[in-house]
Amino acid sequence: MILITLLLILMGSGILAWIVASFNKSAAKWIALLALLTDLVLVSSVWLADTAAVTLGNDAHWISSVKMNWIPDFGMTFHLAMDGISLVMTALTFFLGIISVLVSWKSIEKNVGFFLFNILWLLAGITGVFLAMDMMLFYFFWEIMLVPMYFVIVIWGHEKSRYAGWKFFLFTQISGLMMLLAILGLYIYHGSQTGTYSFNYFDLLGSLPGGSLAFWIMCGFLIAFLVKLPTLPFHSWLPDAYAESPSAGSIIIAALMSKTAAYGLIRFVVPLFPESAKSIATPAILIGAAAILYGAKLAYAQRDLKRLIAFSSFSHMGFILVGVFSFSALAFQGVLMQMVAHGLSIAALFIISEFIYDRIGTFDLYKMGGFWKKMANMGGFTLVFGMASLGLPGLANFVAEFLILAGAWQYDAVLATLATLGLIVSVTYSLRILQKIFHQSPQNDMEKLADLNSREWLVLGSLTIVIIWLGLFPQNVVKVAQPAFDRLGIGQNNTNDKKLGLIDTYNGLINKGKDNNAVKEGGKLW
Amino acid sequence: MVTVEALGYIMPEIVLAIGAVVVMLMIAVKRNAILTNVATILTFIIALFFLINQPQQDVNVTNLFFVDSIGRFLTGLILCSAIVITIYSLPYFKNQKELKEEYYILLILATLGSVCMGISNHFVSFVISLELLSVSLFALIGYLRHESTSIEAALKYLIMAAVATSFILFGFALIYTVTGKMDLQGLTSFSSGSNMNFIMLAGFAMTIVGFGFKMALTPFHLWTPDIYSAAPAPVAAFIATISKGAAFVFLLRLFYNLGGLQQESVWIAFAAIATSSMFIGNWLGLRQENLKRLIAYSSISHLGYLMVGFLAISQDGIRSSMFYLLAYFASILAIFGMITYFSGKKGELIKIEDYRGLFWSKPWLAAVFTVIMLSLAGIPLTAGFLGKFYILTAGMGTGKIFLLIVLAVSSTIGLFYYLRVVAVMLSREESSIGEHIGSNSFMLKLAMAVLFVLIIWLGVYPSSFLQMIGI
Numbered sequence: 001m002i003l004i005t006l007l008l009i010l011m012g013s014g015i016l017a018w019i020v021a022s023f024n025k026s027a028a029k030w031i032a033l034l035a036l037l038t039d040l041v042l043v044s045s046v047w048l049a050d051t052a053a054v055t056l057g058n059d060a061h062w063i064s065s066v067k068m069n070w071i072p073d074f075g076m077t078f079h080l081a082m083d084g085i086s087l088v089m090t091a092l093t094f095f096l097g098i099i100s101v102l103v104s105w106k107s108i109e110k111n112v113g114f115f116l117f118n119i120l121w122l123l124a125g126i127t128g129v130f131l132a133m134d135m136m137l138f139y140f141f142w143e144i145m146l147v148p149m150y151f152v153i154v155i156w157g158h159e160k161s162r163y164a165g166w167k168f169f170l171f172t173q174i175s176g177l178m179m180l181l182a183i184l185g186l187y188i189y190h191g192s193q194t195g196t197y198s199f200n201y202f203d204l205l206g207s208l209p210g211g212s213l214a215f216w217i218m219c220g221f222l223i224a225f226l227v228k229l230p231t232l233p234f235h236s237w238l239p240d241a242y243a244e245s246p247s248a249g250s251i252i253i254a255a256l257m258s259k260t261a262a263y264g265l266i267r268f269v270v271p272l273f274p275e276s277a278k279s280i281a282t283p284a285i286l287i288g289a290a291a292i293l294y295g296a297k298l299a300y301a302q303r304d305l306k307r308l309i310a311f312s313s314f315s316h317m318g319f320i321l322v323g324v325f326s327f328s329a330l331a332f333q334g335v336l337m338q339m340v341a342h343g344l345s346i347a348a349l350f351i352i353s354e355f356i357y358d359r360i361g362t363f364d365l366y367k368m369g370g371f372w373k374k375m376a377n378m379g380g381f382t383l384v385f386g387m388a389s390l391g392l393p394g395l396a397n398f399v400a401e402f403l404i405l406a407g408a409w410q411y412d413a414v415l416a417t418l419a420t421l422g423l424i425v426s427v428t429y430s431l432r433i434l435q436k437i438f439h440q441s442p443q444n445d446m447e448k449l450a451d452l453n454s455r456e457w458l459v460l461g462s463l464t465i466v467i468i469w470l471g472l473f474p475q476n477v478v479k480v481a482q483p484a485f486d487r488l489g490i491g492q493n494n495t496n497d498k499k500l501g502l503i504d505t506y507n508g509l510i511n512k513g514k515d516n517n518a519v520k521e522g523g524k525l526w
Numbered sequence: 527m528v529t530v531e532a533l534g535y536i537m538p539e540i541v542l543a544i545g546a547v548v549v550m551l552m553i554a555v556k557r558n559a560i561l562t563n564v565a566t567i568l569t570f571i572i573a574l575f576f577l578i579n580q581p582q583q584d585v586n587v588t589n590l591f592f593v594d595s596i597g598r599f600l601t602g603l604i605l606c607s608a609i610v611i612t613i614y615s616l617p618y619f620k621n622q623k624e625l626k627e628e629y630y631i632l633l634i635l636a637t638l639g640s641v642c643m644g645i646s647n648h649f650v651s652f653v654i655s656l657e658l659l660s661v662s663l664f665a666l667i668g669y670l671r672h673e674s675t676s677i678e679a680a681l682k683y684l685i686m687a688a689v690a691t692s693f694i695l696f697g698f699a700l701i702y703t704v705t706g707k708m709d710l711q712g713l714t715s716f717s718s719g720s721n722m723n724f725i726m727l728a729g730f731a732m733t734i735v736g737f738g739f740k741m742a743l744t745p746f747h748l749w750t751p752d753i754y755s756a757a758p759a760p761v762a763a764f765i766a767t768i769s770k771g772a773a774f775v776f777l778l779r780l781f782y783n784l785g786g787l788q789q790e791s792v793w794i795a796f797a798a799i800a801t802s803s804m805f806i807g808n809w810l811g812l813r814q815e816n817l818k819r820l821i822a823y824s825s826i827s828h829l830g831y832l833m834v835g836f837l838a839i840s841q842d843g844i845r846s847s848m849f850y851l852l853a854y855f856a857s858i859l860a861i862f863g864m865i866t867y868f869s870g871k872k873g874e875l876i877k878i879e880d881y882r883g884l885f886w887s888k889p890w891l892a893a894v895f896t897v898i899m900l901s902l903a904g905i906p907l908t909a910g911f912l913g914k915f916y917i918l919t920a921g922m923g924t925g926k927i928f929l930l931i932v933l934a935v936s937s938t939i940g941l942f943y944y945l946r947v948v949a950v951m952l953s954r955e956e957s958s959i960g961e962h963i964g965s966n967s968f969m970l971k972l973a974m975a976v977l978f979v980l981i982i983w984l985g986v987y988p989s990s991f992l993q994m995i996g997i
Contacts, residue, residue, distance in 0.1 A: 073989060166942070
């Protein structure tokens with residue numbers, strides 16, 4: 001029931017905030033904040049209770065699950081379930097939800113109530129995506145994310161927001177419809193094989209199509225996920241949508257919504273179509289590596305701070321593609337870490353850009369410079385997240401990218417090398433952010449600039465703590481998700497016995513080692 | 527033979543016929559718009575009551591009518607829609623100069639025609655009900671006779687309907703030449719595979735053209751935008767929903783009985799019509815500035831989607847098209863309800879621009895408006911999505927992948943204009959909406975609220991409705 005509670009709190013408080021805002025705006029904000037805090041506490045309590053259970057050496061299990069009838073005529077069930085991956089992702093969702101409400105505390109003035117309604121429903125959609133175990137329910141939540149996001153971009157965005165909103169909506173809608181067709185294909189295939197028509201994930205896992213049918217159905221899923229991720233060549237909506245949204249929108253779209261696509265790849269594409277997914281592994285990794293390099297190049301060329309951050313996000317998403325299609329346990333760990341770490345660091349960078357915009361009213365890098373003198377604290381934080389983005393050891397992003405590259409190396413050394421170049425080019429644009437904004441000679445009058453206030457300190461400080469904590473103790477995340485990955489691994493090992501042994505070796509290492517080094521050793525042993 | 531028991535199955539139709547006469551006599555005694563309106567609604571409700579209490583059986587009532595679950599479902603749908611349209615009509619015609627009472631007689635007669643069309647089992651009964659519907663509609667479209675556009679639209683519809691009817695009649699005649707049968711059950715027994723000769727195909731072609739006109743499928747759709755924009759909003763709602771739905775159901779019966787769809791050439795012809803309807807409807811809507819014309823193009827594309835369910839040739843295909851009709855009726859009635867709601871002394875607000883900034887002056891209404899638009903666009907959690915979903919399932923079930931991809935792609939094109947309406951409402955400017963009739967009409971508000979709930983309900987938890995269709 002806790003899963004339903006999580007969703008109901010978000011949806012209910014969304015409606016409540018909308019109604020309350022017409023009487024009292026700050027009360028509405030507090031309602032939204034408290035709702036998200038409650039959800040975060042709920043999820044954390046699950047996490048703490050579960051960590052104990054996992055270390056006892058449970059086999060693959062679902063932490064919590066709820067299943068009810070929904071539309072029996074179509075074989076649709078209201079089935080939510082949470083495993084380690086979902087747990088980590090929902091916790092991230094609520095944490096960043098709190099951050100995005102805090103960031104827009106002052107900057108959103110018009111129609112606060114409707115804004116909070118949209119944000120909360122958006123987060124509910126994302127949470128639902130991470131929990132849904134019925135394909136149609138998944139699709140419903142997938143689409144629920146769309147409409148509130150469109151409103152957030154169009155109403156509260158910057159100058160060209162209407163164009164950006166359209167582009168976002170159309171790209172995701174058509175790709176979503178392709179996924180719907182794929183889901184229906186799977187449904188009909190399953191029904192024709194077994195005689196029972198069902199959209200349930202676990203039922204569908206029982207009879208998987210093979211051959212070219214599986215390939216085409218997989219393509220339907222892939223289109224939806226690759227557009228949302230986004231990766232080459234489906235990324236043209238990204239800079240507009242990321243740059244034109246208000247900061248809360250940018251945070252959610254870059255840090256959470258793109259992760260739903262990564263989650264979809266892990267949860268659906270790999271287990272449902274193991275053979276077909278392997279058959280496209282090489283081109284997929286190649287696309288991922290190309291996206292890493294191309295995104296970095298585009299990011300370096302931007303003049304607009306938000307677009308620069310947007311393209312850096314595009315570049316980092318390439319790692320997820322590389323990791324998923326490497327088909328190694330190491331890389332899957334890395335993908336999960338990357339989902340969390342990138343979510344945190346990209347959110348922080350968008351927040352910093354918002355704080356700068358609040359002060360000088362532009363995102364143009366050429367109108368900034370020399371801010372360190374006035375805003376040393378902000379400069380310090382930017383340094384931390386710039387370093388996170390370029391993958392400095394000790395921060396969460398490093399662990400993630402290292403694991404992914406180590407996993408990819410097992411698959412193909414040449415491709416892995418190509419992707420590794422991304423670590424080098426990411427240095428260029430990350431340092432450029434720092435240099436353009438905080439060093440150089442001042443470009444405009446800096447009298448008005450004030451350093452961070454306490455709300456801003458709270459936001460950036462909490463993000464910094466989490467990103468360093470995860471950089472030092474990544475096994476906290478990895479361990480929780482391990483049973484879920486084991487299940488994935490076993491799914492593949494039916495066809496590949498060699499990997500079973502390797503995963504066992506790796507599990508031994510994870511249980512023995514308590515820090516980063518063990519993970520690294522795991523990479524070497526492979 | 528007509529037995530009393532069999533008559534029980536066509537009680538709803540009999541009630542409608544009596545209701546038309548009663549309302550006419552009532553007007554002769556005392557002219558009162560509200561009283562007539564209430565009497566009309568009562569007629570529909572009594573008819574609905576008889577419909578609900580019918581035993582759930584498939585029954586032949588003479589050679590002419592066949593009452594089965596599809597027929598019952600459609601009759602119920604038409605009666606409910608007619609009630610909604612009657613509710614729209616009272617506040618809408620309040621400001622008009624014309625005599626208001628006769629309008630309701632025509633409305634009942636047009637409803638009677640459509641209901642009969644839905645249960646027709648014979649070419650003759652079909653043609654008679656078609657004419658009953660068309661003739662009433664000429665008068666309804668031109669009801670505001672002081673406006674020249676209204677007369678023009680009525681004339682246009684008259685010519686189009688006459689052409690369509692003659693095509694259908696010719697087609698029926700050719701089918702009769704080959705088969706020697708005019709009732710649908712007789713046609714079923716006629717084995718189509720062996721005798722599919724040229725005359726039969728020509729008969730099919732003629733019939734398809736005629737139905738194409740009636741249902742406004744491309745390339746026979748040209749009348750739709752003009753007539754939608756010129757007709758009074760409640761009448762336009764009637765044309766967009768009831769008359770199209772009734773024609774569709776007879777088309778379904780005809781071709782499923784005749785088995786013409788198994789013929790590849792016939793199937794391809796229908797598929798071409800469906801594909802072009804989906805694309806052209808969505809394409810031409812893109813540049814529309816006039817909301818009613820936009821709805822016209824939207825309804826063209828929706829009928830195209832409906833044809834995908836029809837072309838699936840399966841039980842699921844029938845069920846899905848019935849469910850789609852339900853979702854489509856709800857959304858289209860709701861959007862015309864919105865237009866009725868915002869019409870004032872100066873007439874209807876038919877320009878999209880008129881709704882600029884609505885979100886900020888009337889947030890709740892605008893939210894309802896947005897949900898209706900999203901339902902037409904087929905976004906999840908609304909009726910439009912589940913309708914589309916069911917059609918896609920049916921198509922996937924019989925492997926009509928090409929049509930499904932056309933549906934997906936063209937509906938994304940359509941998204942452009944639905945979103946444009948939403949974006950106009952969202953834009954941050956002072957709304958210029960003045961006096962409108964909706965604010966004073968409780969019944970209109972109630973009808974809008976019911977339709978809104980229905981749209982969400984159908985989109986979230988449609989089980990009870992699906993069982994209702996239960997074919």
